[in-house]
Amino acid sequence: MTLQTRRLQREFRTMQGMVGIYCRAHHAADDGAPCGECREFLGYAEQRLEKCPYGEAKPTCAKCPIHCYKRAQREQARVIMRYAGPRMTLRHPWLSLTHLFDKLRRVEHPMEARRRQRG
Numbered sequence: 229m230t231l232q233t234r235r236l237q238r239e240f241r242t243m244q245g246m247v248g249i250y251c252r253a254h255h256a257a258d259d260g261a262p263c264g265e266c267r268e269f270l271g272y273a274e275q276r277l278e279k280c281p282y283g284e285a286k287p288t289c290a291k292c293p294i295h296c297y298k299r300a301q302r303e304q305a306r307v308i309m310r311y312a313g314p315r316m317t318l319r320h321p322w323l324s325l326t327h328l329f330d331k332l333r334r335v336e337h338p339m340e341a342r343r344r345q346r347g
């Protein structure tokens with residue numbers, strides 16, 4: 229794992245938890261590990277997090293003003309989150325709690341920030 233900040237690592241762990249819940253319910257990987265498709269998705273998610281400019285101040289990906297996912301992966305993420313989101317509270321109570329706080333964070337788009345600095 230090469231993610232820079234604890235915040236990004238936590239976002240990735242949350243993602244892993246959600247993908248795990250979704251995959252077990254829909255793809256039924258036999259050894260409990262995510263299937264190939266879901267592992268690929270997680271790899272993509274990790275890549276995007278590595279490039280995330282917000283670092284420690286990052287909001288949750290759903291709230292992020294930068295839509296850095298490609299269309300197909302964004303759709304995949306939406307389906308996974310919709311199923312696994314409500315189930316996270318039971319399976320990973322601590323991660324869902326911190327996720328809740330991360331959700332409250334507000335950030336501005338990098339373009340806005342640049343515009344503001346120029347005055």
Ligand SMILES: [Zn+2]
Nearest residue numbers: 251255263266
């Ligand atoms: Zn799967």
